[in-house]
Amino acid sequence: MDSDAINRKTGYSFREPELLRQALTHRSHSYPHNERLEFLGDSVLNCAVAALVFRHFSSLPEGDLTRLRANLVNQQALFKLAKILDLGKQIKLGEGELKSGGCNRPSILADALEAVIGAVYLDGGFAKAEKVVITLFTPLLTQFDPQNSGKDPKTLLQEYLQSRKLMVPQYSIIITSGEAHQQQFHVECLIPKLNIRTIGEGTSRRSAEQEAAKRAYEQVHPHN
Secondary structure (H helix, E strand, O other), X not given: OOHHHHHHHHOOOOOOHHHHHHHOEOOOOOOXXXXXXXXXXXXXXXXXXXXXXXXXXXXXXXXXXXXXXXXXXXXXXXXXXXXXXXXXXXXXXXXHHHHOOHHHOHHHHHHHHHHHHHHHHHHHOHHHHHHHHHHHHHHHHOOOOHHHOOOOHHHHHHHHXXXXXXXXXXXXXXXXXXXXXXXXXXXXXXXXXXXXXXXXXXXXXXXHHHHHHHHHHHHHOOOO
C-alpha cells in the first residue's frame, strides 16, 4: 500500500496507518475489512458535502441543494474520485475479485473511498475529514451549473432534447453481471437522431441509466 501517495492526494497523513490499511481491505480479502468504515464514511461524507454545497451555492433553495448533494455523493462521482486517488491499485481484494476485475469496479472503489473518509474521521476527527472532502470535492463543483438546480443527468438530457423537439432517449439493459446480491448493470442510452450511443455501469439499473445519460449529455452539451 502506497500510503504516501494517498496522503499526498488527500492532504492528510494518518497517525494510525492501520486505519487506512483497513479502509483499503475488501471483505473478500480478510478481516478486519472496510465495511464498517464505509458505513461511517458515508455519513461523514454526506454531512461534509452538504456543508460544502451550502456554502458554495449561497442562493440555491433546499430542494436544489439536496439534488446537488446527491449528484456529488453518488457511486459514479465517488468512483471517479477513487480513480484519481488510484485506489484500484491500493485496495486489497480476494483472489476471486481480483480475477473478475474488482479493482476497477465502481461499487468497490466508491465504497473504498467512503471507508477512507471514515478512517480519516476516526484518526483525526470531523474537521480533518471535512478538509479532505473539501479537497476532493471542490473541483467537482465547477461541473455543476446552478441554473440546472442540481438536476440529475437523465433530467438534464431529457430537457435538453425536448427543448430542441427531439425524442427522449431510449434506455435498455445490455448485460448484467455478478452475483444476485452484488450485480452490475450495463445500460445503453440511445439517441438515434443525433447518432449518439453511450453505455453506463452501476449497481442498479437506475444508477447505470444515470451514468449513460451523463455521458450522452456531455456529448450534446460539451461546454457544461
